[in-house]
Amino acid sequence: MRYRRRASPLHAARAAAGGAWCAALAAAALAAQHPIVLAALALTVLAGAAGAGVLREVARTAAWMVPWALVIALVNVLVVREGLTVLARVGEVPPFGQVDLTLEALVYGLLFGLRLLVVAAAFALFTVAVDPDDLLRLMRRVSVRSALAATLATRLVPVLASDARRIEEARRCRADRGGDGAAARLAVLRAVAGGALDRALDVAATLEVRGYGTARRGAVGARPWSRHDLAFAGSATAIALLTIVARTAPIAPFEPYPLIEAGGAGSAVALGVALALVALVPFTSRRGIA
Incomplete structure (x- = not known):
């Protein structure tokens, strides 16, 4: 998996804007608590990869991470003692001791694995769509x-x-x-x-x-910001602001322990849709991407 210039808005944006956009999506996934919001972010990353023409590469990375996500869920349900909804009592299992498999530990492990998938996909998109030389x-x-x-x-x-x-x-x-x-x-x-x-x-x-090091800084004029640079920089800022507001408000809360308590599904759907819209708006501009 490597960077290759393609005709897409994300490839046309400078590395600072494109990298900030990918990092904002990863940070939103790390901060998200509700499964609906995480699912919306996963679809957003895949939609962004499709808009950049690198869906196959990003999907391959996500598919490679699926077994690791399942392993994380399995380990979490085995070692975490919290949760009141017992699914099975395994008994004494060295070196874990008394093992009770709970629904809360399973759900939290699956959410952690989904969060890992979204972050891995976001940075895979960063790898294949952000120019490393410009970075x-x-x-x-x-x-x-x-x-x-x-x-x-x-x-x-x-x-x-x-x-x-x-x-x-x-x-x-x-x-x-x-x-x-x-x-x-x-x-x-x-x-x-x-x-x-x-x-x-x-x-x-x-x-x-060849005279390297003799040129002074600022000798070469700075490249002006294009519409794609501004669009992805603004989108990254909007994603970061939505993430901060969602955590401080809080909007769409989710508590797995000791019993699963989820906020309103409506607020979670609204937050997921808002994140998807502000993240995918830059892909609507197709001018100057060649």
């Missing part, structure tokens, strides 16, 4: 050297992995196989590390020749 350029305002180091590290990881594979294949082709076990792996690691240092020196020399 690294944001670090120039903090530290030019940090941005360069992060960029080079990101770009050189595949190169170093390819070097390691070639060196390992060459070692296996030797008549004595170059040794086995930890000593052989250490030799490969030493060769890759030496190659990495050589590459770093070459890159540093090339950047020095």
